[in-house]
Structure formats: C-alpha cells, structure tokens
Amino acid sequence: MSDLVSFGETMLRLSPPDNERLEDTDEFEVHVGGAESNVAIAAQRLGTSATWLSKLPENPLGRQVVGKLRQYGIETDVAWSPQGRVGTYYMEQAGEPRGTNVIYDRQNAAVTTAKTREFDLEPIRDAKVFFTTGITPALSPTLRDTTMSLLKAAKEGGTTTAFDFNYRAKLWSPDEAKEVLTQLFPGIDVLVIAARDAQNVLGLEGDPRQIAHQLGSQYDFETVIVTRGAEGAIGWHDNVVHEQDVYETDTVSPIGTGDAFTGTFVARRLDGDDVPTALEYSAAAAALKRTIPGDVALITEEEVETVVKEGAKAISR
Amino acid sequence: MSDLVSFGETMLRLSPPDNERLEDTDEFEVHVGGAESNVAIAAQRLGTSATWLSKLPENPLGRQVVGKLRQYGIETDVAWSPQGRVGTYYMEQAGEPRGTNVIYDRQNAAVTTAKTREFDLEPIRDAKVFFTTGITPALSPTLRDTTMSLLKAAKEGGTTTAFDFNYRAKLWSPDEAKEVLTQLFPGIDVLVIAARDAQNVLGLEGDPRQIAHQLGSQYDFETVIVTRGAEGAIGWHDNVVHEQDVYETDTVSPIGTGDAFTGTFVARRLDGDDVPTALEYSAAAAALKRTIPGDVALITEEEVETVVKEGAKAISR
Amino acid sequence: MSDLVSFGETMLRLSPPDNERLEDTDEFEVHVGGAESNVAIAAQRLGTSATWLSKLPENPLGRQVVGKLRQYGIETDVAWSPQGRVGTYYMEQAGEPRGTNVIYDRQNAAVTTAKTREFDLEPIRDAKVFFTTGITPALSPTLRDTTMSLLKAAKEGGTTTAFDFNYRAKLWSPDEAKEVLTQLFPGIDVLVIAARDAQNVLGLEGDPRQIAHQLGSQYDFETVIVTRGAEGAIGWHDNVVHEQDVYETDTVSPIGTGDAFTGTFVARRLDGDDVPTALEYSAAAAALKRTIPGDVALITEEEVETVVKEGAKAISR
Amino acid sequence: MSDLVSFGETMLRLSPPDNERLEDTDEFEVHVGGAESNVAIAAQRLGTSATWLSKLPENPLGRQVVGKLRQYGIETDVAWSPQGRVGTYYMEQAGEPRGTNVIYDRQNAAVTTAKTREFDLEPIRDAKVFFTTGITPALSPTLRDTTMSLLKAAKEGGTTTAFDFNYRAKLWSPDEAKEVLTQLFPGIDVLVIAARDAQNVLGLEGDPRQIAHQLGSQYDFETVIVTRGAEGAIGWHDNVVHEQDVYETDTVSPIGTGDAFTGTFVARRLDGDDVPTALEYSAAAAALKRTIPGDVALITEEEVETVVKEGAKAISR
Amino acid sequence: MSDLVSFGETMLRLSPPDNERLEDTDEFEVHVGGAESNVAIAAQRLGTSATWLSKLPENPLGRQVVGKLRQYGIETDVAWSPQGRVGTYYMEQAGEPRGTNVIYDRQNAAVTTAKTREFDLEPIRDAKVFFTTGITPALSPTLRDTTMSLLKAAKEGGTTTAFDFNYRAKLWSPDEAKEVLTQLFPGIDVLVIAARDAQNVLGLEGDPRQIAHQLGSQYDFETVIVTRGAEGAIGWHDNVVHEQDVYETDTVSPIGTGDAFTGTFVARRLDGDDVPTALEYSAAAAALKRTIPGDVALITEEEVETVVKEGAKAISR
Amino acid sequence: MSDLVSFGETMLRLSPPDNERLEDTDEFEVHVGGAESNVAIAAQRLGTSATWLSKLPENPLGRQVVGKLRQYGIETDVAWSPQGRVGTYYMEQAGEPRGTNVIYDRQNAAVTTAKTREFDLEPIRDAKVFFTTGITPALSPTLRDTTMSLLKAAKEGGTTTAFDFNYRAKLWSPDEAKEVLTQLFPGIDVLVIAARDAQNVLGLEGDPRQIAHQLGSQYDFETVIVTRGAEGAIGWHDNVVHEQDVYETDTVSPIGTGDAFTGTFVARRLDGDDVPTALEYSAAAAALKRTIPGDVALITEEEVETVVKEGAKAISR
Numbered sequence A, B, C, D, E, F: 001m002s003d004l005v006s007f008g009e010t011m012l013r014l015s016p017p018d019n020e021r022l023e024d025t026d027e028f029e030v031h032v033g034g035a036e037s038n039v040a041i042a043a044q045r046l047g048t049s050a051t052w053l054s055k056l057p058e059n060p061l062g063r064q065v066v067g068k069l070r071q072y073g074i075e076t077d078v079a080w081s082p083q084g085r086v087g088t089y090y091m092e093q094a095g096e097p098r099g100t101n102v103i104y105d106r107q108n109a110a111v112t113t114a115k116t117r118e119f120d121l122e123p124i125r126d127a128k129v130f131f132t133t134g135i136t137p138a139l140s141p142t143l144r145d146t147t148m149s150l151l152k153a154a155k156e157g158g159t160t161t162a163f164d165f166n167y168r169a170k171l172w173s174p175d176e177a178k179e180v181l182t183q184l185f186p187g188i189d190v191l192v193i194a195a196r197d198a199q200n201v202l203g204l205e206g207d208p209r210q211i212a213h214q215l216g217s218q219y220d221f222e223t224v225i226v227t228r229g230a231e232g233a234i235g236w237h238d239n240v241v242h243e244q245d246v247y248e249t250d251t252v253s254p255i256g257t258g259d260a261f262t263g264t265f266v267a268r269r270l271d272g273d274d275v276p277t278a279l280e281y282s283a284a285a286a287a288l289k290r291t292i293p294g295d296v297a298l299i300t301e302e303e304v305e306t307v308v309k310e311g312a313k314a315i316s317r
C-alpha cells in the first residue's frame, strides 16, 4: 500500500540527440514522461511510497512505460488493454532562439478509454495523498468522468487530494479548461497552478501573491502553490503567503521541473515539513532535475538536502 | 514529369538497434518506409524517374518523410495538411525463433483523409506507369475512393497501372480485402501478389503457376507476378509462365524485399526488357536489398547488373 | 508475497559493443546479470511472482542493479550496505575461434558479507520455491553459512528448494566445490547440473541419463535436470528420465541461456506442467533468450508458447 | 526552373562528436557543407526555389552530397565525373580557448576541373538570382574561368548576381584573392563581405559603414553587405546605410552562420522586402542556424518570423 | 631514457555520456586517468620525454591502460602481475547544483602490491625529474614504502623530485595524510599543493602567498606551487612569490586540470623557463585541458603558445 | 632497436557502422590500416619488437595514425611533413551479394614524397627482418626509388627481407606491377603472394604448389608463401612444399587477414619455428583476426596457441 497514488497518462518521449532537428535526425532517444508519474517518482525519491494508476495496451510499448517507471522506483497498477496505443510525444530540445518544441501524438491512447470500474479504488482510499493534473480530464470525456470519480473516492477515504492545474494549449481551449477544471476544485485540497494559467485560463488578476490568496479563499483550498518559472513560487497556506526563490542551475533538460517541485512538496509535507521548508526542498529538487536528461527527477533525498544546505558543490572525490 | 507515379502511405519506422527488444530499448533508429515509395525508389535507382503522391501533416515529421524520400532520389508531390499525424510503425528485428515483429501505429494518419481533389491528376495521366498497393485502400473508406479515382485517371491517360496486392492482416480481414481489391482489378494491368495471399485471401488453389494462370485469365491482367518468398517468383505474361529463383543473400533487413523486386520489375520493363529478363534483375535487386538496413533499396543499376552477371564478389580494392 | 524467492549476487556487466576487444573499446554497454536474478526474471516472465534477495552498497551502482531488475518485473529485497562495492564483470563477446571471454572483478562485493540476520526469512518460508546456485557459496565463507541457513529456512517453511550447481572454475577448485556443494544436497529438492560439472566436479561417470539417475538415487532429489548445451537436457523425476532437444536459434547473446531454461522450468512446474512439458517450454525459452542482448530472458509467455507450437515464424505485420 | 541558382563546391564534413579531438576520436559525424549550397538551402527554406550547380565523382560519396542537399530541399544539377574525389574537411569544434579548427583536404576535388561547357546555362539565364562566392575561383584556374563565364551568362540573361567575398587564408594569399576577385566585381550586383576581409584583403580603411560606402561607390554594386560577426551587419543600398544587430543565441554550431544570413537576405529581397527588413530576417535566420548542428540552416519561415516578432520563446506544448 | 619518470596508479574511468546518471545509464565511456600519468602526458605534449612506472594485471584491462597511455605519447614501464585487478572509478559529470561525483572502486588494485624490487631504478636515477603524488602512498602500506624508496633512488641519482600533495578524502583522513606525506617532504624539491589541502590537512594558516612561503621555508623546498582553483596559482621560488591568474575557458571536463598545469610546469622548467613564465604556460595548458573530454591534456605546444600570446581565437579556416 | 622494421603507408579508414551504405551513413567509424603496419602489429603481438617507418603530415590526422599504432604496441619512426595529407579510404562492409567495397582517396598523401634521406637507415640495418609490400612502390615514382634503397640498405646490413606482393588493381596495371616488382625480387628473401596475383600479374601457371616452386626456383627466394584465401596457403622452403588449411572463423572483418598471417609467420620464424609450424600459427592468427573489427590483429600469443591446440572454445568464466 502506497502513501501516494497518482493517476494519469504516461507517454513515450522520442527526442533527437545533441540538438538535432526532428526533421533531420536518424535517431530518437526513448524516455517515458507524464506529469502524474513524474510527480510520483519525485515523491518516491524523497521517501514516499508511490503507485501510479493508468491504462496501457498490452504490448512491448506498454511494457516499456511500466518497466521504466518501475526502474525509477514506483509501483504501477495498470489496466492492460488488448487494443489501443501508447501516447507518444516528439521533443526537440534546443537553446534560444529556437527553443524547445513538443509535437504531441497522443490522441486515442488506450488511457483515454479508462473507466472507473477498471481500477481498484481501495489503494486510493487507503493512500495519504491522491494526485492528478489538469491534463488527464483534457484527454477525453471518459477521463473527465473517471478523474471526477477517483477524486471522489479519495475524498470518501479521507485521502488528501493534490492537483496540478497544468493547462495545455495543444489539448483544449482556455474556456473548456476553465469550465471542466473548476468543477473539480471542490474536491481538491492542494492546488498547484502556474501564474500564467491563473491569469490566462481562470482570468485572475493581480500579482502571484494576490492570485494565490484569491484562489485559496474562493475555492477553500487547504494549500495553493503558484509557480512562476525562473521567478520562483508562492505558497499559500493557513491564509499565509510564503515566497520561494529558484536555485541557480545548469539546465540540461527543462521538462519535468514543475513535477519535481510538486512531487517533492507532497513528500516533504507528508514527512511533516511546514510549507516554507517544503517549498525550499521543492525548489532544490527542481534545480537538480534540470541537470538530468529526460523528464523524471532521478534525485536522492541526500542530494536535495545538500543543495538546501550548501548550494552547489565542488568535485567530490 | 516522371515516368512512374506511385500513391500511398509512407510511415516513420522506429526500430531498436542491435536486436534490442522494443520494451527495453532506449533508442530508436529512424527510417521511413512504405510500399509505394519503396517501389518508386527502387525504380528510380534502376533509372526510371519517379514521383510519390501522398498527404502529410505540415510539421517536422512530415518533412522527415519527404526529406528522406528526396535524399533517395525520387520526387514528392504532397498534399500538406494543417492537422493530422504521420503514421508510425515500430519494428523489432530478430533472428529465429523470435522473428521480426511489427507494431503498427498508423491509425488516423493524415493520408487517410486524402481526397482525389487534393491531387493534380495530370502527372498520373502523363506517366508511363501508375503504381499503388492493396495497403492504400485498406487504410480508410476515403482512400478506397481515392485509389479507385486515381486508377481511373491513369486509365484515361493511357498510363499502365501496376498493383501489389499486399494483404495486411493487421489492417483488415481477408473477406473485406477480397471484396474491395477485386473491385479494383478491372483497372489494373500488372498485378503482383504473394502466393499466400492468392490462397488465403482470394481462395485460389493450385501451385503458383496455376494461380498466376488463373488470375491472368480470369481478370484479364496483362502481367501477373506471383511471389513465393525464398522459393522465388512466377511471371505470367502473354499466356506464358516464367520461373525465377532467388539469389542467395546475407540478410541484414528483410523488410522491403518485395518492393525492391517490384520496383525493379517496373523499371526494367519500361526499359524494354522482356519478362524473364526483368524478373532476373528483380531477383538480383531483391537480394541486394536484404543486405541494406532500412526499408529501401539503395542500390545502383551497376550493382544489380553485377549480381545478374557474376553473383557474389570478393572485396573490391 | 512472491511464489519464487531467489538469493545470490547480481553484477554489473560491462561489455564492448560490436565485437570490439576489451583492450581497445572506448565504450561499455551496461547490463546487470546474475544467475539467481536471471532465473527469477525468467520465471516472472512466465507468470510466477518472484523476489530476489541480496546485499548491495547504497550508491548509484547499487541502484543501477535494483532499477534494472525492477524494470524487468521482479521484486527486490536488498540489505543496503553503507560500504562495499558492486561486483562487476567484463564480457567480451566474439565468434569462433576467439570465443566469448569473461573477466570477473567481483571480489569483496558487498554481497560477500551478507549474513542471515540481515534478511527477513518470512518470504522464504512463505514462498513456493526458493532458488539459489553453486555460485553463491563460492563467493565467501560468510555466504556459505548464509546459503545453508536460507535453505534450512526454506525447508522449515515447507518451501521447495531448487538449486543450479553452476560450477565456476574462476571462483574455486573442483574439490572445494564438491565438498561444499554436496553438503547442501540434502536440503535440495530440485537440482540442475551441467553434465560437464557432474563429470569434472562430482566425478560421475556414464552418459547424462545415467548421471541423472545416479544423482537422483544417491542424494534423494525430487527432480534432477542434467544440461548438455547444444545437445539438450535430461530430466529425471519419479525415477523416469525425459530427454529434451534444443530449438534452433540465431544466437545474439549466449549468456543466460541456462538461467532462462531453469526459470521457465520452475514457473511451468509451479503452473502444473508435468516434467516433459516443462522441459519443452524451458527449451523454447532458452532458444528465445539467445536472440536477446544481455543476460536476461525478456520474453513473454505467449512467445514461448508460439515456439513450442509452431517453431520459428515469418515477419508478423 | 529555380529562382536562385548557385555554383560552387560542397564538401563532406567529418567532425568528432562531443568535443573530442581529431587526433583521438574514433568516430566522425558526416555532414555536407559548402557556402554556395548552404546559401541555396537557406533561401529555399525561406520560400525561394533553388538549384545548386557543381561537379562530383560518380560514386557513393558524390551521391552522399547530392542526397543530403536534396533532403534539405534544393535541386541539384551535377556534372558527374568518372574520376576525381569529393573534397573533405575535418572540423574540430571546441569552446575557448581551444576554438574551432578546420583541416581542409579538398585539393584535386572533381569540381576543380569543372568547365563551363559541362553545364546547361539556361537555368542561370532564367533564374532571378545567380550566386557564388570567392571560394570557387580560389580552388583552381579552371574554376576561375568557369566562375567568370557563369557570371557573364547570368548577366546576359538579366539575372541578378550575388557574391560572397569569403576570403579563405588556407586557399590563397590576400594579394592573389584581391587580384582575382576584383576582376569579378564588375559582373556582380550584390556583394557580401566581412569587414575583416575588406580591410585585410582589399586594404580598405575606416569603419564598416565607410567600407560599405566605399565599396558601393567604387565598384558600382547595387547592394553591399558588410558583416561584422557578433557586432552585426551593415547594408548599403541606394546610397543609404542600414545597421543590423545580431540576435542572442545559444550556439551549437557556428559554421554556416554567414550563409544562413546571405541566403535569407536573397530570399527576402526576392520576396519584396526592403533592405532593412531583409537584414532583420537575415539576422534572425543566422541566430537560429547557430542552434542547429551541421553547416546548413534547417529552419522554417515561420520560425524566422517568430524570432523577428518575439525573440526567444518558452517551451511550446 | 626519459627526462621525466612518474610513478602511480592509472585507473579505468567509466563515465555515462551526456550528463546521464550513473544509476540510469546503459553505457559507459571508457577513459584512463591517474594523476601521475596525466602529468607525464602533459609534459610529453609540451616536449619532455616521459615514462610512467606502475603495476598492472596482465589482462585486456591492463593492456587498455597501457595502450591509451602509449597512444597519448608516453612510454610505460609496467610490472605485469599474473593476479590482481585494474582500479576503476565511476565518474558522473554534471552541472550545478548536481556537480560532478566520483565513485572509486580502486581497492586491491594490482598496483597496491608494487614493491621497489619490481622496478628498474636506473631510469629514475637517469631522469631529470621524478614525479609522484600524495595519492600513491595513500593506496597501501606497501606503496608507502615503495614511494619512499623511489624518491630516495631519485635523490641518489641527482634527479629533481616533484610531488603533488593531492589529498583525497575518500582514501584517508587528514591526520594520516599529514603524518605520511610530511615524512616524504625532505626528499622533495618541487611541491604542488592546493591551498585547501595546506589548510585542512597541514593546518597552515594565512593567505596562499603566506602558505607558499611557510612551506618553502619550513621544509626547504626548491619550489612551491599553491593552487587555488578558479583563483589561479602562487609560485614560490628563491624566496620570491609569483601570482598567476587562470585563463577563461569553456569547460567540458574539469578533471585533470591540475595535472595539465603541473605537467606543463615541469616541462617548461626543464626547457629553461623561469618560474613566472612556466606558470603562465601552465595556466594556458590548464585552460585548454578543460575544453577536452577525459582526464588527459591532449594539447600541443603550439596551442599553448597561442593561448599565452593571443588568448582565445576565431574559427581557423 | 626493433627486430622487425616495416615501411609503407598507413591510412585512415572511414567506415559506416552496421552495414550502412556509404551514400547514406551519417557516421564513420575511424580506424587506421595499412599492410605494413598491420604486419608489424601482428608480429609484435606474437612477441617480436617492431617499428614502422613512414611519412605523415604534422597535424591531428597524422597524430591519429601514430597514436593508434602506438596503442597497438609498435614503435613508429615518422618523417613529419609540414605539408601534405593523410591517405584515407572509405570502406563499406557488407554481406553477399553486395560484398565489401573500398573507395581509395590516397593520392598525394605525404608518404608519396618520402625520400630515402628522410630516414635513419641504421634501424633497418640492425633489424632481423625488413618488411614492405608491393603497395608501396605502386604509390609514386619516389616511393619506387625509396623502396629499392631501403631493401638495399637491409641487404647491406644482413637483414632478412620479407615482401608481400599485394597487387592492387586500383593503383596500377598488372603490367606495370610486374615490371616494377620483379625488379625488386633479387633483393627479397621471403615472398608472400596470392595465387591469384601470381597468375594474373606474373602470368604463372599451374596449381599453387607449382607456382610456389616456380617462384622459389626462378628468383632464388629463401621462402615463398602462396596464399589462396579460404583454401589455405602453401609454404615453399628448402625446396619442400608445405600445405596449410584455414581455421573456421566467424568473420566480423575480413580486411587484414593476410597481414595477420604474414606478421605471425615472420614472428614465429624469428622465434625459431620451422616453416610448417609457423604456417599453422599464421593460419590461427588469421582466423582470430577475422573475429575482430578493424584492420589489425589485436590478438595475443596465448590466444593463437589456444587455437592451434584446441580450436574453438566455449565461454570462459
């Protein structure tokens, strides 16, 4: 039985090596990535047992996904489907001014057909935290229902619910997202949201501190985290606002930074940290993540602590 | 203006290196493959100008496909689509008893929406040969109509039509295939068909010579090629049957063998060869193809001639 | 709780790509391998839940080993050590007459200090089968004691004990091996042994059938498997001898063939197969393993069944 | 028929991966590069149809060059030679203070024997722009004559002639270059020249604005571009001088920056841009090029526009 | 006969490519590294003939080490051992805040058993400089004795002795190091020491200038170099202190920077440079080293001179 | 001072990985190869000290060649040239019927200008054997003179001269080769020649035994080896003919097989073997070579002995 259960889609990520262009590469590096499994892995690396729930086709590509997630330390509880595909995304990573670009090829993935009855709800009810993101209900009407049901099951079991708003413009419009996601808000305890999404999707105004306060008050969240990229994050809790800066980092792979942050926040809070301490560890984990290829935060608790205590370090030998 | 115009889907092929398993690899080699472009390339390498017609999404993956086909020497005439995806297939190549396995992920590719009016029919009418395969109409109802229309346009222009039956069990049932493809037969001059498909899909009986004869007589084809894998091929023409053996080969990549054969046959016939001579060159080209990674026959006319004349050769230095 | 529990060392395997020589390579492919985890993985792939017990240093290399084993589907129960190293072996794979050569660098691995009290014995007592090999007691005097204790715990719990003799000339002399391993025989139900080891280490004479019979009678094993490389295997059970041929295979990696055989045998027997049926599946799994890079049998039950039923197959598409 | 025709040498570029030294690498990445084809590709990517004229040996290395250029979108019109070699260059890319170093191995390339009569001059006469550089006449006396003849043919056809001065110290002395290239100036409409070359080879003095003005006045060019590396470029046209800054960029490959600039300038001018607008797009294209491995600007018109309008961008997903 | 003889351990370095984590990589790049051979190579590249003395097992891994050192230009005089292992170290290179981390796996390497009588002492007596570091006596009691004997032999032969203090916290405590290494000081002419080690191990106080002076006076060294990482180095000689800044550099591989510095210092001093000139070349060589993958300074004398004279340079073509 | 001195050209070999075609690869593996250095390396691996004489440009590519040869164990005595190039050859390795193909790009290599006065002749006079091949005089008129002079110097010093006929059709015609090479015969003690060359170039008739006998008698060689590829070799010595079969081998790289044979023959003869024993070791070395990538025989004396004594062997662990 895991303390954290997350639910969502994990895709194959196909990316050219060495800044090659997608149109010119003759090789893809294969990784797996998905916000919900990324968060589970980050939390597990920080000491929280974690299980990822999803649906995959019963074929070698489905096994790729599960194998990698297991390698990185989490448990998986998968509804295996005789049909369907694994969602993929093509990622071309580049410096400025080209920038990193993602091509999603995730339509009709097996997970888009995942119904509540395909999962055992006991682990959700028995967990300490249940986590999903705004990507999941964006994937299909079926997943909207399922997300709602799983959040409800968590609530019934007294499980804390955490949710990353994660608006994806390539999946739906701001209006659709706002309508669907605000319906989920009453079932959510901890909300993570980018300041940009709060402004552009929810139409909130003011600075991030004000946004955090508005959200917390209006929807009665227990905790609200407003993230601001390189400008750090805001944590609202018990009507108090905490600011957290970012740690400087040599970025190798920016994708997954927010998930490392969120997974660490969940783990540290479960471990008893107060909000500002949890935010500090989360920022350290996020900085470490950016030095690691791929989407997931293959970090250790000790490394995060070293960053919090000492910042960067010399060669250790 | 090209002498050969082909129409069909070309996919990205993603394959692990060095006999790795799909579920375990962390790298895919990227190739492009599709029966109709494979045939066009083989023909072009043997001296026939060739153009491939298709539909692709206007994104880096669509440009990958076109770029590779252009590299290999053919022209492309693509209907660029603002939406849709590039079909992909995952290929795990292995020796016995594991065998080579293919996972198609080609549903909803942009090409499945290709309508006749998206193409300029003049090049088809002006070509000497128009080529497509039984895969194309298997991909969508729209493509069934389009295939029919393009074959009709070819006929109107006095263009010879060549067709590879290419039954794919992962795309449709034998009954569906039989119904659809036999409707196309009246518009086809040159049919290539595997003995196995003639038996299992069309329900023909007898040995390959008898099958070739039955098909030629019943549907009034100008030429029928019945392929038998390692046992060679049969060519039926002017009511005469010709047998062709395979050349021995050190196989590196079996995929595309038949397309190399067919493309060479088309090119040599256009060049004036009689059927048995064209079959001999086709068998040589097919043997060469198997020594080359990927789906396409990156061969030269000179190499094919050397095989026909001398068989295998020593190190040339 | 797993049906199969195995105990032993798993090493990092470092091997040059593409037949390069160890002295000349500038790259090692990294795999993990160890007879006991190989067997557990093969059994798990055939449907038997499996856990591997061992000791590793708590560092990134220890996590490499556990991560890969988890990826391949088994559970791990590791005594994490603050000191010590991960055993490594360098493998240069080559064709004849060079042959494959292994350089062990496994002395003083953390596992050589593993004491019985560092493990929870309940899973061994609760398992259906406990498995280890003659390599484990060869690694250190401590491991001789621990092996003996764990076999005893299994017996106390009514757990079937299976043992692969696996004599390694680079670890100890035939005389030492004979003395130590025959002391373990009374606690063992199922013995797997190479005919060569039975002759050279145990000093048995006669053909493999006679060897199997002698061993079974003399030491009162429930089952004896005598393996003979390319000549197949002999299974002795209930005083009956069964012969099993090998399946033809295109070998990519010979290491781990025997472990694939043994793991499959264990799984199929647990699944209710009689000895000759289990042997047939084991031979099929062993043939599949040889087509796969690395030490472990990344196979599926369905693939094994296909080999048993149909032998090799054509391209599936 | 292409709007742009360029003429010159394209070489194989052999470069070690990952900052390895030429003397130590055991692997070369293979690219193709040449100023004239680089410019044609950049122009084609911006929407101008382009053909590259040259001479190559009829062997697999000659086909490498043509295949890659075709992949990148341009047409090729090659005089195939039964003898001769493909020019190569070895490039060791490194940061400071090592710096990037190039070893040319281009002597006696087939192209050095290219005579005017080996080319069809109609496409030059029918084009809107003919382009070559100061490298071409540096390669052989034969190429000096051929360059002169092709420029003359362009003039006869009313084709605008564009020329990049491109002095290469490893090919000839400043005095030789000055003598030969200034003889070509009367046939040239648009001159691109590095401020450094104007000073060191032509002996001009003053700041880049003054140099542009002097060149334009003295030789009666229609347009003069003076490039200054990281300090931007100067465009002189209709007796007016325009300054253009560089865009900031994360450099992956500096080679080909100037060619991306020039090709874009040609394309945008053909598209109707005035000089300052064309310069701005050219600077944006040059910045994008530096993020891409290899010599060529695999960019899209849309990307260039985004840089001009928005500068760098966040991850797009 | 070489002018420089060095003595010490050289290990296999196993490092993941592209910032991968040790726990996740499936590939190691293979390099060889050791302070004493690194110094010998740097000196040889600057024109000083050099021989490296050590002990290795007679197997392919021992030959890897010797082969690479020979490739890089030095001679080797190895005591080949029938047993024992090659020391290895795993290096995970990363940016901040992760930082570069080293896992040593060097215990029980063959070199730890190297006795004085296994070496021919003539080359040491005939050399101009004998070099070793504080790592060597840290490896085993036997090596403490051997180091002492070889330094004594050098003294007897009138050979200048140079020594890099090189404290390694993963090998011994500061107290042990201080006790052993200060016993060697009377036999040493040129000492190189990090300011950090002088403070933390020897307990010296004051700024680096003071430390250099204290060391020189107290132990009667001929020359003392105190290194300070990015803040440059101090050279004390004839009671005069010289300061040397670092050159800016784009770091690809930080390991071996100090060895490049020291080897160059030795070579330039042998070549007749005064101390400040030698320091300047050493700083230039160190900056070049950091642009090169691996541990060794594959530089040329000409490159070092260019940096000293001109600093960084543009693309040379 | 080395027992064997060889003289000739060593080239960079550029070859695509994994059976890719030269025209399609985007990567070359870098090796060095040349008959005379290959022979020196094979001899050195069998225990004969060896030095290779040649001329190279003083640049990183020249250092590549020397570095690799030193890595493989031989000494080099190179005339460094300020100008000139390193000869290269492109090798496309493939199975039948494609076959392995070589494109030479070796014209105007620095070595083609090597004059006798650029070398110290003492090592040749002091050696036990001097070796070169028929490739060297084929490269330039200068090298014809130099080859003649070096053979003469060897004779003067009482050094045995060994010569591999090595006719290369891509370098000169049979008539030229015959004229030049037979002029060298009077200075040669040991001749190695392919039966094919004896027939096609020298015009000899009869079976290989007769050819060996004719050559030995007519030109007064001490020893004649006639090689016949897969059919083995003939050794003629003291008017006696010895036949040697080939050992079966799994070929990875056929290039360099003959050089491994010849180098081993030289080494074993120097070691005191009679001709039939030396032939047996040579055949074993040749078989081992074919299992190794690249041109050189990275073998050990022990491995050769094992093949001679036991043939192929099982996995050694």
Ligand SMILES: [Ca+2]
Residues within 6 Å of the ligand: A020, A024, A025, A026, F026
């Ligand atoms: Ca590439």
Ligand SMILES: [Ca+2]
Residues within 6 Å of the ligand: B017, B018, C017, C018, F017, F018
């Ligand atoms: Ca490979």
Ligand SMILES: [Ca+2]
Residues within 6 Å of the ligand: B020, B024, B025, B026, E026
């Ligand atoms: Ca892998």
Ligand SMILES: [Ca+2]
Residues within 6 Å of the ligand: C020, C024, C025, C026, D026
């Ligand atoms: Ca290598």
Ligand SMILES: [Ca+2]
Residues within 6 Å of the ligand: C026, C027, D026, D027
């Ligand atoms: Ca390599």
Ligand SMILES: [Ca+2]
Residues within 6 Å of the ligand: C026, D020, D024, D025, D026
């Ligand atoms: Ca390397």
Ligand SMILES: [Ca+2]
Residues within 6 Å of the ligand: C026, C027, D026, D027
């Ligand atoms: Ca490499």
Ligand SMILES: [Ca+2]
Residues within 6 Å of the ligand: A017, A018, D017, D018, E017, E018
């Ligand atoms: Ca890389």
Ligand SMILES: [Ca+2]
Residues within 6 Å of the ligand: B026, E020, E024, E025, E026
């Ligand atoms: Ca990887």
Ligand SMILES: [Ca+2]
Residues within 6 Å of the ligand: B026, B027, E026, E027
């Ligand atoms: Ca990999």
Ligand SMILES: [Ca+2]
Residues within 6 Å of the ligand: A026, F020, F024, F025, F026
């Ligand atoms: Ca490729």
Ligand SMILES: [Ca+2]
Residues within 6 Å of the ligand: A026, A027, F026, F027
């Ligand atoms: Ca590649």
Ligand code: NI
Residues within 6 Å of the ligand: A024, A025, A026, F025, F026
């Ligand atoms: Ni490519």
Ligand code: NI
Residues within 6 Å of the ligand: A029, E017, E018
């Ligand atoms: Ni990678």
Ligand code: NI
Residues within 6 Å of the ligand: A030, A031, A293, A294, B026, E020
């Ligand atoms: Ni990765």
Ligand code: NI
Residues within 6 Å of the ligand: A026, B029, F018, F020
């Ligand atoms: Ni490839």
